[in-house]
Amino acid sequence: MFVLSTAGERRLQRLLYAAGFCGALFFLLAPVIFMLLTALSQRPDFLGNNYVMTTRHFREILTTPSLHFVRYCINSLAISIASAGITTIIASGGAYVATRFPFKGRTAVLLMILSLSMFPQICIAGYLYRIIAAAGMVNTWLGLILPYIAWIMPLTFWILISYFSQIPQELDRAAFIDGCSPLRTLVTIVFPLAAPGLFSTLLLAFIFTFNEFMFALILTNDHAARTVPVGIALFQGLHGELPWGVIMAASVITTLPVILMALLFQRHIMQGLTRGAIKG
Amino acid sequence: MGKRISRASSDTVWLAVLLMPALLLPVALILMPALCTFVNGCMQDVTFMPRRWAGLANYARLVQDPALFHSLRFTLLFIAVSVPLELACGLLLALLMQVQSPLRGMLRALVLIPWAIPAAIAGRVWELIYSYNWGPANYLVKLTGAPAVNWLGSSTGAFLAIVIADLWKTVPFVAIILLAGLSAIPEHLYRQAEVDGASFIRRFVAITLPLLRPVMIVAILFRTIDALRIFDLIYILTSGGPGGATSSLSLLGYTYFVGGDFGYGSAISTLIFLIALLVALLVVRIGRFGSSMR
Structure with missing residues (x-):
């Protein structure tokens, strides 16, 4: 934190802060506000024209069966919740033994896992498609x-x-001595203590899978499994011209829960993000 | 003694039971496809034709392919322009987020919005913003009296459009990482410097920047590798156009996979991986070198 000495410096900083804050606010929010305005506007070319408000784009996207938007939402939610939940459960078991049992090749295993997250998605996508296709699971x-x-x-x-x-090992060692198995120790001792961490992890995993694009693009072909980001990306107008109002209404509906989550759990998300990045 | 042994062997069992599931799927669905892709780079693998070993034929084709050259140049230029801009803007934003003010909590929450929005949706919104006739980007440009910019239809415009949209999406992440670094700098250093009469700028250059260096390096590493594989935003904003001007390496690889030329697509993917690996080693190396100098 800057500690400022002179009154002049202090005034200058206050001015700079005000300017920076307004600039940052505009930069961060203008696109989102524009999205909302377009979704609620009768026409997309409202800049410099009269603004006529309507909710018809929202009604259209939610009620037109041929647009499949509701189905995309269900797909996205089901897939993200399942993936985030299962991953967090499985990873917590692995992370627990990795922090508690020193074993041969531990560093190698950890480094391998870390390097896997660095693989560009395109290096995986082609063969991933072949594997999923061979298993008959494309578009599910x-x-x-x-x-x-x-x-x-x-x-x-x-x-x-x-x-x-960060959880003191003495706690689970005490549980071991009382005859608890590692799994039971994990569930009864470590989980409650690490609850905020588990929650942050779950949130991040949800947001990452909900937003994922390339795999979803390659591994789905229609509304049976298509997720919202791909659905919105591939949106074509019924009559040629892109229905911007409808696309933006869909974007608003999709973004709303994500934004709410970001605002409500800001601390958790930031903590998880910095841990993931800095430890990595 | 017997008890001890059984304890140790049950530890091994638990280790396997709890660790294996965490490794199984990543190995099967990330590592294996990636390794297959690397091998496949040396195959002739085109739809409706028998797959056969092709040695370095795909790579020989790579070297002479003007589309690949274009893609490589675009991707490297994109990295060179966007990563420094992201760092600069991210640092500014992080400093703003650190200032003690009643608005701090609000800023820290709002900063997550661009980060949390799916890139595909961000792409759609920016596509609309760049609309030639009635998009707000040209509305602002015209307010200044300048002629409208053909954002997505000219190669310079499209490049700028992608850089700006990408900045919007990624600066928050950089800022959050850098904020964590800023918060870890002990406050007494600043107080000391203030007592010594160091100015605002002097304190920033002498304390903040050097102590932020390790976090900066992490941010550079993450952002460079991410910028190298950029796909979603470009797929939606320009689909690589106009005329392939903004076709990133990932997008080029994707078009070959979709077009049925798996061998060549794999060769391009392998190239992307090798560049990523090189970048990672380079950034880590430079980072270490710098800290050992100090």
Whole structure:
């Protein structure tokens, strides 16, 4: 934190802060506000024209069956919740033993997991498609859930390791002496203590899978499993011209929960993000 | 003694039971496809034709492919322009977020919004912003009296458009990482410097920047590798156009996979991986070198 000495410096800083704050606010929010305005506008070319408000784009996107938007939402939610939940559970077991049992090759395993998260997605996508196709799972929920679990496991694992290593080992050693198995110790002793960390991890895993694009683009072909980001990206107008109002209404509906989550759990998300990045 | 052994062996069992599931899927669905892709770079693998070993034929084709050259140049230029800008803006934003003020909590929450929005949706919103006739980007440009910019239809415009949209999406992440670094700098250093009469700028250059260096390096590493594999935003904003001017390496690889030329697509993917690896080693190396100098 800057500690400022002279009154002049202090005034200058206050001015700079005000300017910076307004600039940052505009930069961060203008696109989102524009999205909302377009979704609620009769026409997309309202700048410099009269603004006529309407909710018809929202009604259209939610009630037109041929747009499949509601189905995309269900797909996205089901796939993300399942992947984030399963990954967090599996990763917590792995991260727990990785922090508690020193074993041969531990560093090698940890480094391998870390390096997996660095692989560019395009290096995986081609053969991932072949594997999923060979298993007959293209365009199914499971066909996306399994790759997503694999894809976010390294990050999840890494964040959880940083949380678990902060819990004093004496606590679970005491449980061992009382005859608890590692699994029981994990569930009854470590989980309650690491609850905020688990929650942050779950949130991050959800946001990452919910936003994922390339795998979802390659592994789905229609509304049976297509997720919202791909659905919105591939939106074509019925009559040629892009229905911007409808696309933005869909974007608003999709973004709303994500934004709410970001605002409500800001501290958790920031903590998880910095841990994932800095420990990595 | 017997008890001790059984304890140790049950530890091994638990280790396997709890650790294996965490490794299984990443190995099967990340590592394996990636390794297959690397091998496949040396195969002739085109739809409706038998797959056969091709040695370095795909790579020989790579070297002479003008589309690849274009892609490589675009991607490297994109990294060179966007990563420094992201760092600069991210640092500014992080400093703003650190200032004690009643607005601090609000800023820290709002900063997550661009980060949390799916890149695909951000792409759609920016596509609309860049609309030639009635997008707000040109509305602002015209307010200043300048002629409208053909954002997505000219190669310079499209490049700028992608850089700006990408900045919006990624600066928050950089800022959050740098904020963590800023918060870790002990406050007494600043007080000491203030007692010594160091100015605002002097304190920033002498204390903040050097102590922020390790976090900066992490941010550079993350952002460079991410910028190298940029896909979503470009897929939506320009689809690589106009005329392939903004086709990133990932997008080029994708078009070959979709087009059925798996061998060549794999060769391009392998190239992307090798560049990523090189970048990672380089950044880590430079980071270490700098800290050992101090």
